[in-house]
Structures are given as structure tokens and as C-alpha cells.
Amino acid sequence: MSEIASVAPPVAGRHAGKVALVTGGGTGIGAATAARLAAEGARVVVTGRRSEPLKAVAGQISGRAIVADMSDPAQVKATVQQLIAEFGQLDLVVANAGAPSVSAVADTSDESWRASMAANLDTAFFTLRETLPALLQSRGSAVLVSSTLGLSAGPKVAEYTTAKHAVIGLAKSAARDYSGAGVRVNTVCPGWVxxxxxxxxxxxxxxxxxxxxxxxxxxxxxxxxxxxxxADPAEIASIISFLGSAEASYVTGATIAVDGGADIVDLPTLPMTGVF
Missing domain, CATH: 1.10.1220 (Arc Repressor Mutant)
Structure with a gap:
């Protein structure tokens, strides 16, 4: 297995003066993204359902933690209202909240389907819908976190695969409708992290x-x-930060696979690996 490469250091001042919201910010990619954005000058608000990891992340980055279930539209609305009341602006949204689920189509119950859609699609939709007014005002940007399972399909992950495909469609639709008004919307698709x-x-x-x-x-x-x-979570965070920055000013509606090249592998040629 290859050694983990050194992650590019934070770009000082890249997000100076900005306020960022990171959903699912208590662990993993969300926590790494919050740390990256804070190191680059942003004031960061992290949300999630579990108080302890959120508060730990917020404490480490001198940020703000708001406990909320982002699949509940009322809680999302209240979170955004609280954020605007405290900070007066919102410039960057990272819709990262999600949860895994495992089942094939025939084995998926109604309850399991709804739960996965809520965790992986509703969270992104409600977050984007409620933050768009503030992003339009700031001419900000949003980055939605999908997955390589938003680009292809794995075995017995029908719910998760469907939801992550839909997240990409959501980002493209929002980019089509709002980029002309100054709001860029992009998607990252992490592989194994x-x-x-x-x-x-x-x-x-x-x-x-x-x-x-x-x-x-x-x-x-x-x-x-x-x-x-x-990948290390910091490697995904660096791409999210770039997409949310002025350096990506002409990038919108893009779907970026951050997967070590997994999406370029041609399955029928796998038996030829190492032969030539």
C-alpha cells in the first residue's frame, strides 16, 4: 500500500472574512474541512446531531457548534437563522452530513429507504435551500459531498447509491439556476477515506x-x-476548500472525483494488470 502523501498546507488568508457552515462537522471529512477552512481564515460553524464531537471540533478551531438534525427542515431553518443572527453573513456552505446504509433493492424496507434519503439527500437539499438567500447576498458558494457511489454502484448499497447520485443532480440543478446570480455550486465525490x-x-x-x-x-x-x-480526510478537505475559494471562480456545476483514480479503472482490463 502506498504511503500517504503530504497534504498541501493551508493557504493563509484564503477564506479571510468569510463565514462558513459545515454540516456533519463533528467527525471525518466534515471535521477536517472545518479545520482547513478555519486555518485559512474563515469563521466556521459546524452542525451535527451529536454534541460532544461538535463541541470538540469547535473548540479546536475557535468556531461555533450548533446541534441540529439537518434532515429536519425546521431545524435547518432555525440553524441558518441563528447563524445569520450571530455572524450577519454566510459565504460558504459545505453540505457533508450523511450516513451509510446497506441493502439491495428487493431487501430495502420503506423505513430504511426513507431514512437513507433523509440522511443523505434531504440533508443536502434542506441545507442548500435554506442557505441560498444568504449565499445570493454574499455571492458565495456551496460544495455538496457525494461519493464515488454517486458515480457508479457497489454491491447491495441501493439506498445510499441512489441518494448520492441525486446529490450530484441537486448540485447541477442549483448551479444551473443560481450561478448567473453569483452562487457557485459544486460536488466532490470521495472514494475510500x-x-x-x-x-x-x-x-x-x-x-x-x-x-x-x-x-x-x-x-x-x-x-x-x-x-x-x-485518502486522509485532510486530502478531501483541501479540495473542498479550493472549490469554495476565489481560486475556483469559474468552476460551477462540476463533479470532482477525489478517489485516488478509482473511477478511471476499466473493469474488463483488470485481469491484464501486471501482464504487460
């Missing part, structure tokens, strides 16, 4: 397949990834 959620998945994979542990499971799922490893 070393987060607590992925660690749990790797532990389950190891148990089911007889692999020795999490490290070996990560090696197995990334063995055909050109870069040859899972």
Missing part, C-alpha cells in the same frame, strides 16, 4: 472475509486504486 465510519466498515469486512484486521481490509479495497491507498 480513513474516517471512523470507514474504519467500522473495514472491521466488518475483515471479520466477514477472514482478513487479519482493518489495515489489511483497507489494502484489499484499494488494491486496484491507482494511487493504492485510502
Amino acid at each position: 480513513r474516517t471512523a465510519m470507514s474504519e467500522a466498515g473495514m472491521a466488518q469486512l475483515a471479520a466477514l472475509t477472514g482478513l487479519p484486521g482493518v489495515a489489511e481490509a483497507y489494502a484489499k479495497v484499494t488494491e486496484q486504486v491507482p494511487i493504492g491507498r485510502a
Whole structure:
């Protein structure tokens, strides 16, 4: 497995004077993104359903934590109103909240389907809808976090795959409608990332397949990834920060795969790997 590359250091002042909202900001990609934006000068508000990790992140970055379920439109509305009341502006939104789900179509219950749509699609939609007035005023930007499962399909992840595909459609639609008014909307699609959620998945994979542990499971799922490893959350955060910055002023409606090259691999040629 390849060594983790050094992540480019924060760009001093890149987001100076901005106020940013990061949903799902207590752990993983959300926490790394909050830290990156704060290091680059933004005042950052993190939201999520669990108070303790949110407060820990906010304390580390001198930010603000608001406990809220972003799949509930009333709570999203209240969160945005509170943010505007406290900071007077909103310049960058990172819609990162989400949760995994595992089932094939025929095995998916009504309740499970609704729960996955709520966690992975409704959170992005309600966040974007409620923040658009402030973003239009600031001529700001939004970055929605999808997944490589928004570009393709894995085994028995019908709900999650569908929701993450829809997140990309949501971003494209918003970019089409609002970019002319100054609001850019883009999507990032992470591949395997070393987060607590992925660690749990790797532990389950190891148990089911007889692999020795999490490290070996990560090696197995990334063995055909050109870069040859899972990402560090900070690597995803750096791309999100770029998309939300003035450096990406002509980028909107884009879907960026941040997956170590996994999406470029042609499955029918895998048996030829190492032959030529």
C-alpha cells in the first residue's frame, strides 16, 4: 500500500472574512474541512446531531457548534437563522452530513429507504435551500459531498447509491439556476477515506472475509486504486476548500472525483494488470 502523501498546507488568508457552515462537522471529512477552512481564515460553524464531537471540533478551531438534525427542515431553518443572527453573513456552505446504509433493492424496507434519503439527500437539499438567500447576498458558494457511489454502484448499497447520485443532480440543478446570480455550486465525490465510519466498515469486512484486521481490509479495497491507498480526510478537505475559494471562480456545476483514480479503472482490463 502506498504511503500517504503530504497534504498541501493551508493557504493563509484564503477564506479571510468569510463565514462558513459545515454540516456533519463533528467527525471525518466534515471535521477536517472545518479545520482547513478555519486555518485559512474563515469563521466556521459546524452542525451535527451529536454534541460532544461538535463541541470538540469547535473548540479546536475557535468556531461555533450548533446541534441540529439537518434532515429536519425546521431545524435547518432555525440553524441558518441563528447563524445569520450571530455572524450577519454566510459565504460558504459545505453540505457533508450523511450516513451509510446497506441493502439491495428487493431487501430495502420503506423505513430504511426513507431514512437513507433523509440522511443523505434531504440533508443536502434542506441545507442548500435554506442557505441560498444568504449565499445570493454574499455571492458565495456551496460544495455538496457525494461519493464515488454517486458515480457508479457497489454491491447491495441501493439506498445510499441512489441518494448520492441525486446529490450530484441537486448540485447541477442549483448551479444551473443560481450561478448567473453569483452562487457557485459544486460536488466532490470521495472514494475510500480513513474516517471512523470507514474504519467500522473495514472491521466488518475483515471479520466477514477472514482478513487479519482493518489495515489489511483497507489494502484489499484499494488494491486496484491507482494511487493504492485510502485518502486522509485532510486530502478531501483541501479540495473542498479550493472549490469554495476565489481560486475556483469559474468552476460551477462540476463533479470532482477525489478517489485516488478509482473511477478511471476499466473493469474488463483488470485481469491484464501486471501482464504487460
